[in-house]
Amino acid sequence: MKNFTDFKSYNEYLGLDKPLDNDIDVGYYDPPNMLSKSETITVDFYRISIKINVVDKTTLNKEPITAVFFNSPNLIVPTGWDVEPTYQGMYLQLSKKIIEEHRYLFKTYLDYGQHEALYLTEEEVQEISAVFQLMMKYYESEKRNFNVLLSYINVLISLVEAFYKRQFSTDPKQYNHIVTDFQQSIIDYYNQPVSQLPNVQYFADKLGLTANYLGDIVKHFTQKTALENIHDFVIKRAKELLVENKKLNTTEVAYELGFEYPNYFSKFFKKQVNLTPKEYRLQAIDKN
The missing domain is CATH 1.10.10.60 (Homeodomain-like)
Structure with missing residues (x-):
């Protein structure tokens, strides 16, 4: 089992861009140049991953899904993953330090990873994508404005909260x-x-x-x-x-x-x- 304690080593493992910061990392997936199959892993930070039309080979259902996935410290991904490199997506990574310093960000959804993904509608994908574009703008700028970036992160997590309530109501059984x-x-x-x-x-x-x-x-x-x-x-x-x-x-x-x-x-x-x-x-x- 591989355990990753920082963004840099995890990004290298996946084939993602090098993080610009040790506490917040925002980026887009590039599946053809990324690891599509992994072993059992854990990460010592929080991770929100949006994947659009992803096909997971480890499940019986081979239909593409669009969903938000969560990783949190101590959560073991037992079988890793095995996906078709044809999806699109984006990710947000937050250190434990940034969560501790900004407790308002730590909504309960960050530890949902071991229970269920959040399945998105097309309209919800558009909303989240718009917020990510703004996050990337302030993340990649030379004069990084972390207060604005944190505000957009809060907006993203608030959207997740609203979308989960919709998901709960869609299938109450x-x-x-x-x-x-x-x-x-x-x-x-x-x-x-x-x-x-x-x-x-x-x-x-x-x-x-x-x-x-x-x-x-x-x-x-x-x-x-x-x-x-x-x-x-x-x-x-x-x-x-x-x-x-x-x-x-x-x-x-x-x-x-x-x-x-x-x-x-x-x-x-x-x-x-x-x-x-x-x-x-x-x-x-x-x-x-």
Whole structure:
């Protein structure tokens, strides 16, 4: 397996132009003069790749596709790639340093590489191509204006965000099982003794997804974040325990739900319900 830690060595491996900068690299593909088949690789930076009418020989479907692909640090491309050298495209490479210094750029889509590509319509290709032309203008100029370049990168990633939402809506059946599996995993978690509150990462690991990807799918289809979905279930279970199991005091209810500190449970419940646990229990008893 080959691991690339910088743009220069990776570009040499692919047959791309030498990068003009160590933190941002923008360019166009030249497939006839590039490596069309590779071994297993990893890159220690972020990479957004737009390929137009690419044929991937490693898949059963030999029809050309047009899509955005993502690479991120620690993501292994297990079989490498094997493509026909007939496509067109462009790429953007960002160092971990540039992401850390400009956190607004780090939208969740940069770690989607292990889940799914973003398939583009002709109109979306035109929009992205127009932004790339502007990026190249400021990347190749002698007086490189990185503030303008970063602004266009932000525009590109914002377009990706919008196009992913379109893709999610186009074929909801493809994603519904993720939402269902997530919600069932919360139920399963609380059907056993618990020692702590679960977080989004816990369920993402259970489902074999990144937390960002899971969160975006759940937010798109439920209009609530994954954490809000977890909190909704915790409140629902808390209400059930307070009303149906009167032998438990509020401290015991807190521990049953995985809260380490009962005071935190009381504050959490009050914020969500506008009543303390004790007030909610008394009100429920009065209604009955």
